[in-house]
Amino acid sequence: MKRDIDVLVSEVGPRDGLQSIQTVFTTDGKMEWIRSEAAAGVPQMQVGSFVNPKLLPQMADSAEIVAQSILIDGLTVSALVPNMKGAVNGLAAGAHQIGVVMSVSEEHNQANIRRSVQESLDGFAEIVAYRNEHPEYKDQIISGGMATCFGCTISGPVPVKDVMKVAEGLMERGAQRLNVADTVGYANPKQVRDLFTELYRTVGKDVPVGAHFHDTRGLGLANVFAALDAGVREFDSCLGGLGGCPYAPGASGNIVTEDLVFMLEAQGMKTGVDLDGLLQAREIMERQLKGEPVHGTYINAGPPKGFTPATHAA
């Protein structure tokens, strides 16, 4: 299904949100959430992560979740993978897109996946080669995910040139798209506009680039605005801003999907997403939480008087 949208909203809650809270959703519970959000018009969802289930029990049913999600009409299903083993499983499960993630910060990459950035780039090339050797996977997209692009909790500031080096390395090794993540919520709007401007200069305007912001310091939507200004048209977000940051107690997680959709629609940018449907999905998600906080402001304030979402405008 081809959608008439200006900006792609990619829900990452079933992965990023769930992996950073205590509650473990049942497979049926996750599917109820995913189905309700897809029914609200969300075009893309990252539904799981192919990691060691001993480390992340919340993600242990990712293969089953992907298998059920790809049956939902019109939904692009993505999954996160840290390495070849995850990629093998993610491709076999049928994910339309797998995001192979590495940190731009050398220290963060070592701490997280015990590899140097160069080793991660080599690993990325092996994953692309594996996909290419299997004709049955030829339509499955491999995205290069870059974490800690705006700063790192271990090493501090991350130079823009380091991000460009990794971006070029990923493109040379066959990445079909890129995802730029502010993993720990350090980014500010000026930094965001500068980085994406430089990124398009480096890899070209034709490469699809997604942005992944956390609202840790309240700058999430301001960063979206700056990224829009630089030309980004794809954003990760999480319903109810579920999740947090293990390094910042009480901090909120990803930018809030319903607040993001409101902002885009209010600015005249079509997302294809229905806000009422999104709030229904949020309720389905929230019902399953065991006391974990949720975030967002649209849920409390509702639409302004006379508000017409761009998606519904004739």
Ligand SMILES: [Zn+2]
């Ligand atoms: Zn994240």
